[in-house]
Amino acid sequence: MSLLKFLGFGEAEPSDVERDTETVHRIVNELEQLDPDKARYLAAFAYVLGRVAHADQCFSDEEVAVMTRFVLELGHIPEAQAVLVVKIARSQNELFGSTEDFLVTRQFKEMSTEAQRRELLDCLFAVSAADDSISSAEENRIRQTASELGIDRVEFTKARAAYSDKREVIQAFRKSVG
Numbered sequence: 001m002s003l004l005k006f007l008g009f010g011e012a013e014p015s016d017v018e019r020d021t022e023t024v025h026r027i028v029n030e031l032e033q034l035d036p037d038k039a040r041y042l043a044a045f046a047y048v049l050g051r052v053a054h055a056d057q058c059f060s061d062e063e064v065a066v067m068t069r070f071v072l073e074l075g076h077i078p079e080a081q082a083v084l085v086v087k088i089a090r091s092q093n094e095l096f097g098s099t100e101d102f103l104v105t106r107q108f109k110e111m112s113t114e115a116q117r118r119e120l121l122d123c124l125f126a127v128s129a130a131d132d133s134i135s136s137a138e139e140n141r142i143r144q145t146a147s148e149l150g151i152d153r154v155e156f157t158k159a160r161a162a163y164s165d166k167r168e169v170i171q172a173f174r175k176s177v178g
Helices: 022-030 036-053 061-075 079-111 114-128 136-148 153-161 168-177
Strands: none
Touching: 022 036, 022 079, 036 061, 036 079, 036 114, 036 136, 061 079, 061 114, 079 114, 079 136, 114 136, 114 153, 136 153, 136 168
């Protein structure tokens, strides 16, 4: 807080609702019956999943299915709501991805614990591997997202190791050797 704000001058700190990006706000509105903090968390979570799924400029059916499963399981919401959340997150990624990516990821970082951020990292790899291949674009997007979430290189490398056989670079190497 700035000294001027502390002394009662200047604008007040924005509320969570005022800080919401358009993406988060739109999804939260669709989840009105949920606790607002839980809805905000799910909105940001789904958007970041979509950010990685869309790194190669398309969403495969497999990626969308995995995104929906994670939102359903981690959000403990009905399937119809999970489908809607993913659909909106997907749409927002296609429309506003370049402008919202960092903002939504930063918002997720602010509202999550370290364990939740590591869980999201694992989910990012699972989504990108859903079609049996992690492209270089997807891997770079995951690396960038992990950095924005404050996840260090060691944790990133551990998470990536579980999906080594799905990485395009590894698959290409194996084909060239074998």
